[in-house]
Every structure is written in C-alpha cells, then in structure tokens.
Amino acid sequence: MKNLIHLEIKKVSLKPHIVGVIVANFIILLLSVFTSSLLTASGNGSASTDLPTVQLDTVTLALMLVRAMLIVWEAVLISEFVIEEYRNKTINLLFTYPVNRAKLMLAKLFLICGTMFLFHMLSSIFQYVCIFFASQYFAFVTFGFGDIWIQVITAVSAILLGLFPLYVGMIKKSTIATVVSSIVIVVIASNSQGNSAGLLSIPVAAIIFGVIGVVFSTIAVNKMISSDLNN
Numbered sequence: 001m002k003n004l005i006h007l008e009i010k011k012v013s014l015k016p017h018i019v020g021v022i023v024a025n026f027i028i029l030l031l032s033v034f035t036s037s038l039l040t041a042s043g044n045g046s047a048s049t050d051l052p053t054v055q056l057d058t059v060t061l062a063l064m065l066v067r068a069m070l071i072v073w074e075a076v077l078i079s080e081f082v083i084e085e086y087r088n089k090t091i092n093l094l095f096t097y098p099v100n101r102a103k104l105m106l107a108k109l110f111l112i113c114g115t116m117f118l119f120h121m122l123s124s125i126f127q128y129v130c131i132f133f134a135s136q137y138f139a140f141v142t143f144g145f146g147d148i149w150i151q152v153i154t155a156v157s158a159i160l161l162g163l164f165p166l167y168v169g170m171i172k173k174s175t176i177a178t179v180v181s182s183i184v185i186v187v188i189a190s191n192s193q194g195n196s197a198g199l200l201s202i203p204v205a206a207i208i209f210g211v212i213g214v215v216f217s218t219i220a221v222n223k224m225i226s227s228d229l230n231n
Helices: 002-011 015-041 056-087 101-135 150-159 164-172 177-190 203-226
Strands: none
Touching: 002 101, 015 056, 015 101, 015 177, 056 101, 056 150, 056 164, 056 177, 101 150, 150 177, 150 203, 164 177, 164 203
C-alpha cells in the first residue's frame, strides 16, 4: 500500500495544490477579518431590530470557509487521481499491475484523505495563529478556541463527505460533475439553519454527513472494481 501511494504521488504532483491551499488560506484570513469588521460596524450583523443577532466569531467564520474550500479542493484531487484516469482510460494500464484492484483504489483514496486531513490541520493552525495575533491589535477581530474535539470531528466528517463527488463523477466520468457536486455539498453543509456556523459544525449532523460520504464512495469503489473498463 505504501509503494502504491508513492506511485500515485509521482504521477500527480501535490506541489501546485499545496501552493494553492496556502494562497486560499491567506484569502480566507483577509475575508474573515474584513467580514468581522463589517459585522462590528453594522452592530454585529443586525441591520434592524427584526433581524437575529449573528453570533459568529472570526475564527469560526474562517474555519467554516476553510471547510468549504477544502471540500471543493478534495473534489479536484478526486478528479485528478481517479476520474481523469477513467475518462482517458489510462486506468487500464494501472489495472494491468499484478496488484488487486481494490488495493489500487484504496491507495488513491488513502492518499486523497491523508492529504486533505493534512490540509485541514495546517489550515486550522494557520487561521488560529493569525487570528489570535490579529485580535491583539484589532478589536473587531474575535478569537476563541472552541471545542477541539468538535473541530476534529468536523474536519474528519468534511473529508469523508468530500468523497461523495467520487460517486457523482463516476456516473458520467466527468471532472465537471465531480467539482459541481462538491459545490452543491458545500451549499448544503454550510446551511445555517439551527447554527450560524453551518450544519457541519453540529457533531451529530457532521457524523451523518460523514457516513453518507463513506457509503456512496464505497458504492463507487465497488462499481469501479467490478466494472468493465472498455465500457
């Protein structure tokens, strides 16, 4: 399995993705700080007394945007590591290796999930550190640690939910369908009904989303393993 993962890394360079995530994190940081300043200037989000007060600190806002960004990014990785190979039929060569198909596909998914977990952890640390220092100089930047275990559950669930586009992408073997489905997932998971930080920030909802991602990705993998590559 370890050798298969190394082989996948050689085939698709992760450097552009690492650079892209770094840039995206800077943009999210600036956007979160700017949004916090607007919320403070408008009375913490209430333009009139008829509207509910927004209870959303800068860290929570930043982490919500990070989750959304990385779910879409995971779909991009799925497209590069899996969907493109099926669309171009280069997967045929890979399946000629004297290795079980299931192991080959699991190696791809382990690499994707491992990379996304690393991106989630480093992004969260970056946002926490930067927002903490910003809060020392700007009153409108609010900082809070929150529950670390909820953050971990949310991150893992977001990664597992991010596997759902694999199922959608394999239906038409389309990278566009894969990415678009991830955007739809972000819209649903970021719904603020019952929680201003989105449904994924609720542990029970996050676990349900994670299970959905695992179920549909398992169906997709089983279909890939048993399918006729010539069709």
